[in-house]
Amino acid sequence: MRFTLKSVTQCGCRLGTLSCQREVTNGENTHIIETPVCMLYTKKGSAPWLSIDMLKRIEKLPPIAHMHLSSLSDLSEAVEKFQQGIAKFTSMQDFLVYISVHDSGLEIPSGYNTKAGTAVWNKAGKKLVDPQLFIKCQEAFHPSFYQALSDADTDRKSGKKRAMKAVDRTLNFLDTILELHKKSQRLRDVGVFGSIEGGFYEEERKRSAKETAARDVDGFVIEGFHAQDEKNETFDVEEMKDLCKIVFENLPKGKPRLMHAVWSPDQVVMAMELGIDIFDSCYPWLVTERGGALVFSFDFDKTPQNEKDAGSSEGFEISLNDKRMCEDFRAPLPGCSCYTCQNFSRSYIHHLLNTAELLAPVLLMIHNFHHYFEFFHALRTSLKMDQFQKLKAMIVEQRPH
Template sequence: MWSPFGSVFVKPKEYMEMISSLKPNLWASLADEVPAWVSEKRNKTSVDRTLHWLDDCLALDPAGGANILGAIVGGSSIEERKRCATKVAMQNVSGFWIGGFGLGESMEERPALLNSVMDSLPEKKLRQISGLSLPEEVLQGVAAGIDLFESTYIYHLTLGGFALTFPLDIVERDIMHSQLSDTGSDCTKINLRATIYRKDTTPIVENCSCFTCQNHTRAYINHLLNVHEMLAQILLEIHNTHHYLAFFHSIREAIKGGKFDLFHRRFIDGRRAHVTSAVPCS
């Protein structure tokens, strides 16, 4: 691991002492994550290292694994993903932390990789994933059976001056004929640094109940961004966090109502409609 004094070699015993001192309710074992393009040999090594580290941590854990999320990796290999998931599922852990996604695999090959992991895990234990954060990726993960997402999406979105604007009432509206596109938009977010918003006196999203939308306009945030005022990031993060959490609420409601597949399909159809439309984006 890296410290203020450079790299430091930490053994499982020292690592478990640090974890114990923090007294977390839940924590994930470390994983050797690798990108999708590594060799088969390197991928296998990453799985072996991840499994050995979990074994060592469990042997030293006084709680016997009651608070541990076992790490699962495997890169772009279905076989290695399945091998890792199967072995971790046999351990006495409280749930699973699934890593190695968002590191080069395509959207098309991801479902098979996710399913190879999910099919090997017990249904009643928590499943957390890292690396999936875009709305369409989240929906892909939920469809596969993911419970919890670890993401820095909102932070990086806000840092870039972007605001989430995609509709949340997807099941109720006709997504193909709704007003989804906006100048400087990709159908999910808008770039509030764009000149077009300099005189836009509307809120980021109409009828949004967040503090930012209730009190400020796109034009004001555009001004703050362009003069490099710190308040811009604060107001943007308030809205983006509110919108992203509302997105997850909509997903839960769709699941409760048995309409998740419709929700998922309409969201993706809306994205495709935007990509194939003739409306230019800046």
């Protein structure tokens, strides 16, 4: 894996490319990915609610599928016997695969990590994963790159002692994993991302960044801000702006930076200004789960001519559970080119939600993924055209009050 930083804008946004080797029928080829980029959010290796055929009908699909050790750990023996990796096992061979420790769309129970390993959670309950088991899983899955085992169990209420422990454990895990990784022939072409921990303490964040940067890692995951509220919304980027500046001052500019969180559009543009290169896309899934459809506008390069171009007055999303949708025969987002908006109305999806039909989340997932992926394409385009501030202003104006 190789990251090339092409430029840094005056506001701090980074434009670059990520080069990864991917196995194909006749050998290997190099996959070039433009950053900033979001990854395809998955559940157990598949896009939520969507078959692989339906997924491929969505435009501007991200080239990276984001999978989670927490949901895949019980599949490791089956994938190991399969011997062709998790991408082919899940019919996602057209994507590069990144495996994180936890599912970024779920709140993780606190207080179960130890110095021996990290607790991961799935439907079967808790499973403690140590570095040896972790590497065994990665050898079975054979992703393009993965997040090293970490202790990210910190939040606003965590004390300094807990933050120090998180940094120490994560560095110890990383050292063991890097040693095992180098000995593995199976993982010789797989990238490793080290995690930056330290809670909300500047000294610990700085120590974590310096120590991790001194290791032979391919990129960095900024972690430890995972706590969610009752609406499944994470921290405000403004809360950790100064912490990120300290972290990035101690990281090499030529390696990619990834952050897991529930990224609403306004949080995305602010995080990009901090210097984040890779995002997840669990936000469209969360919107789908609450019966919502994304409606925010990002057409920065067009003269406002209609509702979609001018920006939504409804905020970032609308609720199709709302009774007002019963007789609204417009598309979820008028003017959208996705399959859902071209063929179905708000009223019909409202009916599907009320009758608990499985088609409802399918149609919403198609639209929300489509809209979010188009948004990231617009973000990259705005940076190339030096119009990012215009797009940011448009997004901030639509922020719900």
